[in-house]
Amino acid sequence: MKALWRGLTLACGVCGGRNLFRKCHIFAMVDDCPRCGLHFERMEGHSLGAVAVNTVASSALVLVVVIFTLLINGTNTATSTLLMLAAPVGVLFPILFDSVSRTLWNAIELLMRPPHVGEIREEFRRSKVR
Numbered sequence: 480m481k482a483l484w485r486g487l488t489l490a491c492g493v494c495g496g497r498n499l500f501r502k503c504h505i506f507a508m509v510d511d512c513p514r515c516g517l518h519f520e521r522m523e524g525h526s527l528g529a530v531a532v533n534t535v536a537s538s539a540l541v542l543v544v545v546i547f548t549l550l551i552n553g554t555n556t557a558t559s560t561l562l563m564l565a566a567p568v569g570v571l572f573p574i575l576f577d578s579v580s581r582t583l584w585n586a587i588e589l590l591m592r593p594p595h596v597g598e599i600r601e602e603f604r605r606s607k608v609r
Contacts (some may be wrong), residue, residue: 486586489578493517493594494603500578508581516600519585521592526581528588533580537573541565 484493490497496514501507513519520526544565549556 481585482586482589486583487579489582491515491517492582492586492589493599496530499582507579508578517594517598519581521588521594521598525588526584529577529581529584532587533573533576533582536568536580540572541569544568561602 485492485495488557489499491499491512491514494512494515496512498513499508499519501509508519510520545561548561548564552560
């Protein structure tokens with residue numbers, strides 16, 4: 480749970496380190512964690528998992544908006560009303576959630592495939608052993 484919480488709060492899943500995104504471009508993640516040295520793109524195609532997390536979360540939120548609108552207004556709700564409510568959510572949420580989806584996917588991937596000894600800086604590992 481700790482790793483997932485770190486992923487949701489834009490932190491490294493291994494050490495909790497911050498500043499994982501470039502200063503000038505919030506959508507560009509650094510290659511390695513500044514604190515523990517974990518390389519985030521651990522295998523080819525790694526970022527597809529973050530895209531999947533973002534797509535699932537965004538689709539779920541749009542579905543929730545549509546369901547709540549139908550529950551509140553009834554099934555006679557105009558399609559234009561549904562579109563006016565769901566379209567901004569479907570466009571803005573994936574953009575705003577992009578950074579979280581990247582760190583969350585890294586945390587999920589770390590739970591599925593824990594880091595090997597060589598993937599984390601030696602000085603970080605030694606400080607955690609003490």
